[in-house]
Amino acid sequence: MDASILNEAMPDIRDPELNLYDPANANQPPYTAAFVARYRAAQIARNRRITAWVRDRLAALKAAGRTNGEHAFVVHGTMTDPRWLDPSLEPNGRKPGWCYLGDPRVVNDGPVGLARFTTLRSWLSQWSFDEAHGDGPKSAAAISIPAMLIANGADDACTPSHNDRLFDPIPHGDKERHTIAGANHYYFDQPNKLAEAVGLITDWLGRKGFR
Numbered sequence: 001m002d003a004s005i006l007n008e009a010m011p012d013i014r015d016p017e018l019n020l021y022d023p024a025n026a027n028q029p030p031y032t033a034a035f036v037a038r039y040r041a042a043q044i045a046r047n048r049r050i051t052a053w054v055r056d057r058l059a060a061l062k063a064a065g066r067t068n069g070e071h072a073f074v075v076h077g078t079m080t081d082p083r084w085l086d087p088s089l090e091p092n093g094r095k096p097g098w099c100y101l102g103d104p105r106v107v108n109d110g111p112v113g114l115a116r117f118t119t120l121r122s123w124l125s126q127w128s129f130d131e132a133h134g135d136g137p138k139s140a141a142a143i144s145i146p147a148m149l150i151a152n153g154a155d156d157a158c159t160p161s162h163n164d165r166l167f168d169p170i171p172h173g174d175k176e177r178h179t180i181a182g183a184n185h186y187y188f189d190q191p192n193k194l195a196e197a198v199g200l201i202t203d204w205l206g207r208k209g210f211r
Contacts, residue, residue: 002077002108003042008050011076011109018042020080021105029086029096036082036089047129050075054120054128061120075115075127079107083159090161093154093182100157100185141169148176148204150197152183176204 004018005011018039019025027035061069083089084104087096101107115127124131140147147170151163167177178200183193 001043001046001075002080003039003046004080005046005077008053008076015042020082020085021108029082030088031082031086039082044129047127050123051128051130054123058120070119070121072117072119074117075123077108078113078115079104084156090159092160094156094159094184095154098156100155137165137169140166141171143170143175144172146174146208148178148201150200151177151179152185152187152193153179153181154183155185157185 002014002019004014004016004020004022006015007013014022016022016025017027020027020039031039057071061067061071079099079101081099081104084099085097087094097103099107101112107113115123118127125133149163149167151160152158155162163177167175180193180196180200183190183197187194187197
């Protein structure tokens with residue numbers, strides 16, 4: 001989330017010290033650990049403000065007798081991460097100033113983006129920091145069958161810590177991990193990398209006796 005947005009109804013109102021895409025911002029790559037910590041805290045705070053508004057809106061609908069009522073809304077600024085601009089943060093083979101959907105400066109405010117169009121209940125289920133049901137590490141800790149994780153060496157969406165947080169909690173030893181060197185998130189223009197991923201999966205399924 002873009003931590004610089006201060007007013008959801010007026011997304012152009014932004015904290016200049018947190019606006020990563022403002023060239024006038026004094027905080028520039030390589031970012032300090034203190035700035036990254038501040039930025040992460042501001043991202044969570046913004047997420048929680050939206051969640052609080054969603055909860056208030058649902059309560060108002062219920063009070064009005066609209067128990068099943070919904071409200072669709074737009075979430076601005078959802079492609080901002082210091083890692084896109086500073087490759088020294090969780091380094092891999094990704095190129096700086098880029099993300100899996102293209103130029104993050106454009107995607108951040110464009111019509112295509114994670115959670116760009118959502119509803120009250122969808123927000124709580126998918127995107128709320130505190131209430132979303134999607135919890136990869138928690139789910140990984142419940143895996144009891146053989147598991148394989150494929151990491152892409154130049155992933156421009158999931159940086160190395162994503163892979164660690166999913167792989168490490170798997171509680172048994174029948175797990176393996178592979179990295180496809182130079183592969184981006186969706187294998188754009190990388191048919192050979194895609195074929196390598198398919199080959200790894202096919203081989204693993206055969207070795208594990210899955211059909």
